[in-house]
Amino acid sequence: MQIIYWLLLAVMVVGIIGAVVPAIPGSSLILIAIIVWGIVSSSFAAIKIPLIVTVIVLLLSVGVDFLASYVGAKQAGASKWGQIGAIVGLVVGFLGLLPTLPFGGPLLGILLGPLLGAIIGEYLYRREFGLAIKAGIGIVVGSLIGNLIQGLLAIAAVVVFVATTWPQVFGS
Template structure:
């Protein structure tokens, strides 16, 4: 009976990981891989070999998809390399809390807003040849491209991680009754 309870707790932990794939700033991979490893220690790693390999492949794919979707969103808008560099700098500034302190959210808000603010600043600085209103409009378009690309990437990442959890359930379900 103890294995049954553990199994469902691990499934719940994996579902938190799926939510983490959708919501930026929340860990996803560590929850899913960790739950698979725990089940491997309990039931033997022969039971979790396929789900573990599928999950690792999914995590690599989802990271690539997320980066490509954001890149595609920015390129579709016509952003410069300065906005991409600004986005990366903004991400690190948000992660390490180098953005101005916010009364709520802390690093999570920094991770969400950092790339957007960085891309805006980068694009705004690059487009010196445009008048102020055109610079602002183009910089805002770049921000929208980042948000749309990130959302698409997160949705695809969520679908992939959900597939990893479903694979785990399909492969390990028979081992639950033994």
Template sequence: MDYVQLYWILVGVMALGAVGELIPGMPGSSLILLAILIWSVITQFAGIGWPILIVFAMLIASAAIEFLAAYWGAKQFGASKWGQLGALIGLVVGIVGLLPALPLGGPILGILIGPFIGAFLGEYLTRKELDGESKAKVALKASLGTVVGSLLGNLIDGILAIVAVVVFVLSTWPLVARLP
């Protein structure tokens, strides 16, 4: 296999990774990082400069975005510290707990349902009635915030992944175009 064929295969893997970033629980940035690493090693880091290194760091940081976005969403919708903690615990339990039970959708459902249930339970079990609002209503509002935050995090991750692929292609294409 020549370099040009390998290049397009790796760009295809990166595109798949960019789509994976938009779907909760799917490997996205890890596929892009792996493709960049393979290309870098095979070409002995030719064409790999600051833009690719920044993209590499950005993709590593994006792993935390999904977790932080659920936390942020819960906080913006009025969740207490217990609701925010419940959202984080629910996220982890949702990913790990639903995976064996639902092999085709476990992590995806876990990322959406886990924080929702965790924030709801954290709020409901620790809140008192506030200004005529029931505990269930306050807990539901906080739970919705976690889902909104999680979806926003996936969108941001997706945009970062698309930018990463574009920067990779723009940075490495001059090298590939000169190959025989």
């Protein structure tokens, strides 16, 4: 039983990383691990609180993701073109369709893609390079802050799970 517990905690750590890094499942992976623990331990009563907390974290994470990008874009004066460009840049960067980079690969593409996409989208809309760069940076900074908040929420969900299930597994 302890081996399964540690494996599920490892899955939750990947979920925490996924809450911060785009394209890796985040809070949903933590939720799945908690449900698996409920099935394995045959005690859904023991995971009631972590389950509720994790569902709330999952919903908050979705909201934070959209809200942080939106606030970052608005603070920088970005238009919808910049926001669409950032999304396209994220997809293109993740799929590795940016010119081959000597290091970093898709992870670097995930970071550079939204910035370049937002700048290109804003430039196509406004034809002012300075405003395009400002908007691109605003969108990326908002997204990064949102990802950090999602990471903190994911850590909180895992801490609640460990705090409520540790005595059940290790008996103290």
